[in-house]
Amino acid sequence: MFASRLLAAALLLAPLPALAHHGWGSYDAAKPLTVDAVIEEVELGNPHGTLMISHDGRKWEVVLAPPSRMQARGATSSVVTKGKPVKVYGYPRRDGTAEMRAEWIEIDGRRFELR
């Protein structure tokens, strides 16, 4: 009884402010973006890495893969560095936040698949 109330509460609260952004479902795969930009900030940590880039006058957060996958694909911290040009192909958040999930990124002429 109490547990079902707790679950009901969890379901009610779920649509409130989204702090996290997991899976591919919250991104709109029907509106892919290809952006040429410069890496303004980079963090390659768990649970997943992020880049900051400028696009259309806004600062975008680009969600990358976890360090284990980044490393497996060769996108190490010596490759993905601040100040480098980057091409990002990804999908924007459905809710309009300036955030995209990267399907792949290109740095130094190499493409890194991140899914």
Add this chain to the structure above:
Amino acid sequence: MIALLEAVQASAFAAYVRDSVLLYPFANVAHVVAVMVFFAAVAVMDLRLLRVIRGMPVPLVIERLRPVAVGALVVIAATGLTLFVPEAAATARNQAFLLKLAAIALALGNIAVNEWALRRDGESSRTVQVTAGLSLALWLSTAALGRAIAYV
């Protein structure tokens, strides 16, 4: 509280976990596997109390399975802390995480009540039966809320 969590997040251990290629995914996998072991042990004890499973006497079932549950809980706590630390401040604001902590607190309190009633009134008492059922519901809710952390 927020300052403390930000200090935790800025610690050397947090930085180590955040940048780890193996530790974080290992903790992630071990956490889930330990949850399965924990719930298997808990479910057998609860289902025995509820007489869905019969045969072996209740004290013997508890004697055999409680160490399994406690051991798994230690692994769950250690790996859970490892997963929490790199994003301590953000996770502490996560509604699913807060509900999960509440569910754990209720589930642990529920064990105490169950144990107390079992000693005082015996295994067929109403309190023991109700808390055995609650135990199943609360631990399953805890697991569900844990998975929900990544999505809210």
